[in-house]
Amino acid sequence: MTALAALDQRTAGRSWQRACLPVLPATVLVLLAVLGPLLAPHPSDQPVTAPYGTAGTDAVLGGDQLGRDVLSRLLHGGSALIASALTVAVVVTLLATLLGCFAVLSPRLGRFVERVADTAILLPPVLGIMLLAMAWPGGGRLAITFAAIVLGTPYAVRVVASAAAPLGTAGFVEAAIARGEGTAHLALREILPNLRATILALFGLRFVDAVYVISMAGFLQLGPQPPEADWALMIRENGPGILLNPWAVVAPGLAIGLLAISVNLAANTLAPAAARRAAVR
Structure with a gap:
């Protein structure tokens, strides 16, 4: 029994290491974005080089169109994006979970949610963002966050409702109904x-x-406005000078791509563990 327990412990340790490894990049990127303003060598709005200056001692990634340090603006531009995306993800997931679970138990609510979701999904995302952002007083990042919540919830509700549909007629649910729950x-x-x-x-x-x-809205200048440090806005602002200092465009583009890939990889890694815990229940 002792040998079996030790083997189980080693297996659990290896499983934990395999689970933590894909989560590590997302954790590092999020921490770097959150703590970025504290690590930036220069203020985000302070010119330190010539416009589109090349990489050097004062600016590791060179300068942008106004000579501001690209690295400093990169470190300042991630926290707001992550906060907005996290807000959207939490609100959309919460709304979709509640609506999806209750829709399975109430046929009338289920039909209503399905029809609203089908109608909302037909709206082109770019058009929906533009309409909501322009109708919002003052526009800005808050308007884009609200638009992302409105446009993302219908699809998410359909996903949760589809996953919950088989559970609505499961034996443990029927037993709970019989108990009068x-x-x-x-x-x-x-x-x-x-x-x-x-x-x-x-x-x-x-x-x-x-x-x-949110990045697409920033690129279209529907969300964050200059001189705010924002990764998508950096790409748009520095596009004309990409041949003079490629890092002014490549660095924020890589940051957006790596953030999206690493967080998705982390969620996909943690999902099977959550499924196993639900099965044990």
């Missing part, structure tokens, strides 16, 4: 714990989608 108990205590893997994977997808939506 209410709809809230059935949705939150019986169905929801069995959707952990789906919800975690959905959260990762919504975060990645929010990063791309």
Whole structure:
């Protein structure tokens, strides 16, 4: 028994290491973006080189169109993007989870949610972002965050409802109904714990989608406005000088891509573990 216990412990340790390894890049990138303003060598709005200056001692990645340090603006530009994308992912996942779980138990609500979702999905994302951003007083990052929530929720609801549909007629749900449990108990205590893997994977997808939506809006100048340090805005501002200092465009583009890929990889890695915990239940 002792040998078996030691073997199980070593196997669990290796599984934990395999699970942590894909999560590490996302963790490092998020921490770097959050702590970036403290690590930046220069203020984000201070010129330190000539316009589109090449990399040097004062500016490791060179300067942008106004001679501001690209590295400093890169370190300043990630925290707001991550905060906005995280807000979108949390709100969309929460709304979709609640609506999806309750829609399975209520045919009338289910039909209503399905029709609204089908209609909303038909709206082109770019057009929806432009309409909501322009209608929002003052526009800006808050408007884009709201637009991403509105446009992302219908698809997410369909995903959760599809995953929850087989659980609505499961034996443990019928047993709870026979005990006289209410709809809230059935949705939150019986169905929801069995959707952990789906919800975690959905959260990762919504975060990645929010990063791309907010970045696209920034590139179109519908969200953050100059002189704010923003990765997507940096790409748009420095596009004309990409041949003079490629890092002014390549660095923020790589940051957006690596953030999206690493967070999605982390969510996909953690989802099977959540599924195993739900199965044990």
